[in-house]
Amino acid sequence: xxxxxxxxxxxxxxxxxPERMAKAAGCGxxxxxxxxxxxxxxxxxxxxxxxxxxxxxxxxxxxLVVRVNPLDSGLVEDDLAAVLPARxxxxxxxxxxxxxxxxxxxxxAGLPILPVATETPAAIFQLGSYAGVAQHxxxxxxxxxxxxxxxxxxxxREADGGYTAPYQLARALTLFGAHAAGVAAIETVFxxxxxxxxxxxxxxxxxxxxxxxxMAIHPAQVPVINATFTPSDAERAAAQAIVDLFAANPGAGAxxxxxxxxxxxxxKQARRILGLA
Numbered sequence: 001x002x003x004x005x006x007x008x009x010x011x012x013x014x015x016x017x018p019e020r021m022a023k024a025a026g027c028g029x030x031x032x033x034x035x036x037x038x039x040x041x042x043x044x045x046x047x048x049x050x051x052x053x054x055x056x057x058x059x060x061x062x063x064l065v066v067r068v069n070p071l072d073s074g075l076v077e078d079d080l081a082a083v084l085p086a087r088x089x090x091x092x093x094x095x096x097x098x099x100x101x102x103x104x105x106x107x108x109a110g111l112p113i114l115p116v117a118t119e120t121p122a123a124i125f126q127l128g129s130y131a132g133v134a135q136h137x138x139x140x141x142x143x144x145x146x147x148x149x150x151x152x153x154x155x156x157r158e159a160d161g162g163y164t165a166p167y168q169l170a171r172a173l174t175l176f177g178a179h180a181a182g183v184a185a186i187e188t189v190f191x192x193x194x195x196x197x198x199x200x201x202x203x204x205x206x207x208x209x210x211x212x213x214x215m216a217i218h219p220a221q222v223p224v225i226n227a228t229f230t231p232s233d234a235e236r237a238a239a240q241a242i243v244d245l246f247a248a249n250p251g252a253g254a255x256x257x258x259x260x261x262x263x264x265x266x267x268k269q270a271r272r273i274l275g276l277a
Contacts, residue, residue, distance in 0.1 A: 006276065007031050007139070007184060008229035010065065011216045014039040015048030021055045027219035028226060031063040036079050037070070037094050045075065049082035056086035065114060065138070067092035071101060080109060087111075090138040095119045095146065098126025099133040112138035114186070117177065118170040119146035127177035139184030141215065142174035161198070175210055187211040193218035203228040212276075231273045239270035 011029040013020050015036045024032055034055065040048045056064055066088040069075035072095075089112070093105050096115030105113055113136050117123055124147075130140055144156040144167045156167040163171065171188075178185035187206035190199045193216075203214050203225050214225045231239070245255050246267050254263040 007063070007186070007213045009214060009216055009222045009225040010186065011219065011222055012039065012067075012189070015052045015066075016040045016044040018051040018055060021051075022058075024219060025061055027222050029062065029216065029219075029222045030213070030226070031065055031089070033065045033067050033092055033215065034088075035067045036075075036083075037067050045069075045078075049079060053082050053086045056083060056088055063089040065090045065092050067094060068105075070095040071104060076105075084109060084111075090114055092116065092141075095123070097123045099129040100126075102130065102133040102136050106133070106136040112136065114138040114141060116141055116143050117174050118142040118144075120150055121147070123147075124170060124173065127173040128180065130177050130183075131181040134181040134183060137181060137183045139186050139213075140174055140178035140181065141186035141188060142170055143188050144170070179210065184213060185211045187214040189215045189217050190221065191217065193221055196220065196224050200224050200228060229276075231276050235273055239273040242266055242270035243274065 007030040009029045010031045010033050011024055011027065012033045012035055013024045015034050016039075021032070021034065034052045036045060036048055036052060052066060056066075066079070066083050068079040068083075068091055071093070091105065091109055091111050092114045093101060094116045096102065096113075096117050097120060098117075102113045102115055115130070115137070117127055117130070117140055130137060144163060147167070147170060148154070148156045153164075153166070156163055158164055175185050187203065190202045192198060199221055206214055207229055213229055216222050216225055241257060242262055245257055245262070246252065249255055254261055256262075
């Protein structure tokens with residue numbers, strides 16, 4: 001199964017829709033997120049817990065992450081009681097507020113945690129704290145839906161679909177917080193699952209900026225996301241050339257390759273690309 005460090009695509013599946021789970025497992029995603037939170041109505045949560053636990057007990061072909069309810073919801077204990085015996089690969093923690101939230105859940109669960117790290121105003125001020133609990137993390141991700149509702153904003157987006165300044169900040173701090181902790185930086189969802197060209201552009205910006213993978217809300221999005229976060233043949237060849245050049249010149253600080261200077265940051269990036277490949 002794909003390790004958490006190489007998840008390109010993570011596909012959400014509502015926990016109360018068991019008929020979708022097996023189908024989703026075959027769509028090519030690197031991991032599934034079985035959701036017990038926002039996509040499940042309060043009245044359906046008990047049945048969703050049973051369905052998720054049953055699916056977790058089936059033969060596993062890819063990593064399965066369970067999104068539990070927030071720590072202060074009064075629901076998370078029931079979530080954990082239902083799913084922990086079936087051993088999900090990780091838990092997604094919504095409305096996380098920094099290292100303390102992760103530590104609180106990790107202590108109870110003993111599993112890697114993927115926090116959704118920007119859903120409350122207080123969470124924004126904790127994005128630098130995750131390095132302190134890196135050993136408990138499966139990555140770090142963010143969202144642009146709950147935060148504007150929490151502060152009374154009318155939208156997180158401009159007319160052209162781009163994020164407004166506050167949510168650009170939340171995205172950037174999540175990105176840097178993940179890399180500071182040395183864990184996967186997972187881009188948030190793209191809501192229009194019918195517009196695959198716009199998805200490709202969005203995912204491409206995420207990879208350009210340093211995100212290592214992305215969440216999906218529909219199986220049709222998975223191939224686009226996987227392709228975007230997989231290094232191309234040309235990228236791999238260019239990265240291998242840099243690695244080979246430094247291997248042939250041990251101790252060199254900067255070298256010339258194809259008419260340009262390359263140095264330690266280029267070598268680090270090249271090794272990262274080859275690692276992804």
